[in-house]
Amino acid sequence: MRQTAKSISTLPVIDMAPLFRREDTAGRAGVAKEIEAACRASGFFYVTGHSVGDQTLTDLDAASRRFFALPEETKLRIPMSQGGRAWRGFFPLGGELTSGRPDGKEGLYFGSELPADHPRVTAGWPLHGANLWPAEVPELRPAVETYMAATVRAAHHLIEGVALSLGLAADYFNRHYTADPTVLFRIFHYPPTPPSDDGEENWGVGEHSDYGLLTLLAQDQHGGLQVKTPDGWIAAPPLPGTLVCNIGDMLDRLTGGWYRSTPHRVKNVSGQERLSFPLFFDPDFAADMKPLPPEAMKGDGGDAPRWDGADLQAFEGTYGDYLLSKVSKVFPALGGEVL
Ligand SMILES: O=C(O)CCC(=O)C(=O)O
Ligand SMILES: [Fe+2]
Secondary structure, rough: OOOOOOOOEEEEEEEEEEOOOOOOOOOOOHHHHHHHHHHHHOEEEEEEEEOOOOOHHHHHHHHHHHHHHHOOHHHHHOOOHHHHOOOOOOOOOOOOOOOOOOOOOEEEEOOEEEEOHHHHHHOOOOOOOOOOOOOOOHHHHHHHHHHHHHHHHHHHHHHHHHHHHHHOOOHHHHHHOOOEEEEEEEEEEOOOOHHHHHHHHOOEEEEEOOOOOEEEEEEEOOOOOOEEOEEEEEEEOOOOOOOEEEEEEEHHHHHHOOOOOOOOEEEEOOOOOOOEEEEEEOOOOOOEEEOOOOOHOOOOOOOOOOOOOOOOOOOOHHHHHHHHHHHHOOHHHHHHOOO
């Protein structure tokens, strides 16, 4: 049974450094226990010891601020429509509908950089291709590429901890899902959330759960992320040197609901310009999403209905199928055009 009565007012902080040390069996087992507790309690935790350098994040933040300060028409020189099926580029304020209503954010979409002659690109696979880079901020490209490489490396180690937490071999996910992961990376800029003028609350990002396996989020000092725990919504404020980790729908699906993907949302009430940097570490686009082997199935998720009423356990297909069904909802116009 899922724990429902436990009171959670803050999210745990897990030092994942032992996951980088293959021979540290005891240390890794300890981290796995902490991951299990966090995934059972709320599905959200902070990580330290992730090896993403402070300077890497400082450079990314500075380059991103320079980009978002550009005039809108300059930013629109790399619109998502130009990214086409690869799903890359800039989208303006109100351009994304995470839960049916326009979000109060603008952003840049990136993913794994694939050349035009990559077999998946020549075959026309959606969400595969090249990134778009703004000519006006040349330092953004190295900053993004350095950050993505470091964070993907952390995610590969963290998913080993998740495997151990489920009693699986450390390389289970790597062998079945993440040798060639789907990696999506976004930079969001949230202007201060304006008061609502139609009685409905305005959100920077509406309530949702993430789609894949693990999300690793860097956020600036301004805060605004909220997480739905069994006891209600709590804040996930920035803690210096940490990344926020949460589990996505596919880990929920694979574990039969034992680890549930947790709803979250954002409201920027700081009065300042907030930046956040979510990296989504997801299964291979072509991977068939089957439940884990029986020895890893610990129980179900209880009977509480999911935030959106969906039945994840009924989903059959590849991760690409799932992702595309989601993407065409949050970007309806673009979805219809390119998919
Ligand atoms: O900006 C944030 O803090 C969270 C963003 C988020 O939840 C998402 O992009 O899925
Ligand atoms: Fe999210």
